[in-house]
Amino acid sequence: MTTQETVRASGHTIEVSRPEKVLFPDDGITKADLVAYYRTVARPMLPHLRDRPLMLERHPDGIDGEGFFQKEIPDHFPDWIHRAELPKEGGTVTHVLCDDTATLLYLADQGCVTPHRWLSKADRPDHPDRLVFDLDPPAEDFAPVRDAARSLHGLLDELELPSLPMTTGSRGVHVVVPLDRRASFDEVRAFARDLAEVLAARHPDRLTTAPRKQARRGRLYLDAQRNAYAQTAVAPYAVRARPGAPVAAPLSWDDLDDPELDARRWTLTDVDGLLKENPWADAPRGRSLTAAARRLAEL
Numbered sequence: 001m002t003t004q005e006t007v008r009a010s011g012h013t014i015e016v017s018r019p020e021k022v023l024f025p026d027d028g029i030t031k032a033d034l035v036a037y038y039r040t041v042a043r044p045m046l047p048h049l050r051d052r053p054l055m056l057e058r059h060p061d062g063i064d065g066e067g068f069f070q071k072e073i074p075d076h077f078p079d080w081i082h083r084a085e086l087p088k089e090g091g092t093v094t095h096v097l098c099d100d101t102a103t104l105l106y107l108a109d110q111g112c113v114t115p116h117r118w119l120s121k122a123d124r125p126d127h128p129d130r131l132v133f134d135l136d137p138p139a140e141d142f143a144p145v146r147d148a149a150r151s152l153h154g155l156l157d158e159l160e161l162p163s164l165p166m167t168t169g170s171r172g173v174h175v176v177v178p179l180d181r182r183a184s185f186d187e188v189r190a191f192a193r194d195l196a197e198v199l200a201a202r203h204p205d206r207l208t209t210a211p212r213k214q215a216r217r218g219r220l221y222l223d224a225q226r227n228a229y230a231q232t233a234v235a236p237y238a239v240r241a242r243p244g245a246p247v248a249a250p251l252s253w254d255d256l257d258d259p260e261l262d263a264r265r266w267t268l269t270d271v272d273g274l275l276k277e278n279p280w281a282d283a284p285r286g287r288s289l290t291a292a293a294r295r296l297a298e299l
Contacts, residue, residue, distance in 0.1 A: 010102035053095035060111030084122035162284035169240035192224035
């Protein structure tokens with residue numbers, strides 16, 4: 001028998017089909033639990049999604065089933081969900097924009113466990129307002145991530161660029177730099193690569209910019225490759241399709257001193273603790289890269 005659960009949000013009604021469907025088999029976490037989680041985190045999460053094209057990571061049969069990534073919005077999505085048609089090589093793609101709680105809950109009903117967001121907004125897709133470094137450790141040990149994040153934070157401070165850390169809910173940490181949208185993706189990517197090279201040169205025994213795993217030789221990878229048109233990064237507060245339902249959690253820099261911290265510290269079931277405070281509530285305004293690039297060249 002098919003069951004449904006009705007939820008109301010943002011002036012819309014969402015019919016959650018098969019709310020009892022187990023999406024995380026090892027944990028007994030259902031679709032209803034996923035919808036409830038996203039409803040709870042909508043207030044702090046939506047500012048990080050609004051006006052941004054999304055790539056949807058969908059697991060309609062649960063995380064042990066065959067999941068897929070989806071860029072093009074399906075035809076059956078309701079008209080009230082906002083869209084953005086953007087260029088791609090040889091054509092266009094119409095992306096979902098998650099601008100309100102109703103859309104976020106509808107996506108969860110569609111088995112979207114993890115929304116991945118663009119680093120730019122739909123009105124100026126070639127000019128990012130976020131620069132992201134992905135600190136990808138060689139193994140599960142979180143200590144190298146903690147050390148690399150602190151080193152990166154120190155270099156960004158030298159360049160007078162504010163930055164925000166976030167656990168990915170997977171293995172590492174993202175360090176996010178807010179930008180003023182003046183620079184193009186090409187300029188931002190070049191800056192990010194140069195900065196990563198400087199940092200790796202300072203710590204050649206533990207950091208690398210080598211994309212090939214064989215060349216890393218046990219060192220942490222400073223990944224700046226996400227800083228390109230149509231590339232995405234996991235959204236703050238997004239659930240990851242891993243056992244335990246870990247979430248991408250915004251941090252303060254002081255949080256890195258917590259010995260209990262790792263990339264999967266927060267989960268869907270820890271929502272009260274996760275929302276006890278919002279480390280990014282007073283996030284700095286976007287900065288220009290012009291002066292920072294000049295300072296970097298002088299190092």
